[in-house]
Amino acid sequence: MTSISEQLFDALGVMIMGMGLVFIFLSMLIVGIKIVARLCKSEIQPTVAYAPAPVAASATTLDPKLVAAITSAIHQYRAKD
Template sequence: MTSISEQLSDALGIMIMGMGLVFIFLSLLIVGIGIVAKLFPAPVAMPTPAPTAPSTSAQATLDPKLVSAITSAIHQYRAK
């Protein structure tokens, strides 16, 4: 019976240490992610709105009928 209580206190020690280490490790990772996010913010914020804006406007100006005419022309040309 004494051995069980000894084992239990060992297990309790591993539990506290283990949870502590898991939390410390993942907290450090949070800090790391934060630093990386600060170091590379520009490619996130700047280019994402920039390319989307022209692409949507380009799509808007293209008439779907025109697109279908072009694709059918290409198909006919390739078929020859």
Template sequence: MLMNNVSEQLLEAASLMGLGMAFVFAFLSLAILAITVMSRLAAEAAPAPKVAVPASSAPGLSPQKMAAIGAAIKQYKNNNKY
């Protein structure tokens, strides 16, 4: 009698495990499908990227100022090494 009860419980546990695994697989498959569809839609709707303005052509910064800023950063990094 005890063996029959254990067998029934093991069969029920296996069926619940299979049902749970199927549910998780279906949910993850739907999530992947939704993410793929949304990424394709977003790629079509996205505007073209703008061209970045080079730092040397920024208004108000001459090459001498850029060189001075670069030297100051280099000196700071050399003096504050960890």
């Protein structure tokens, strides 16, 4: 049976080492996440910049007059039956 002070000393060692390891492990994870985020960002950005364009284009090309014409045409077609 080892003395209590010896055990306390061991526990202190485990404490310092354990906290150190937990911090090192999770810090490495932070670095990993940042690297992955950077890699993914460079891939995402072009698609993000590209994506809104067609939506905006289709919105502007739809002329209100044209919409009105189509609407009235549909209306007339339905009224025939």
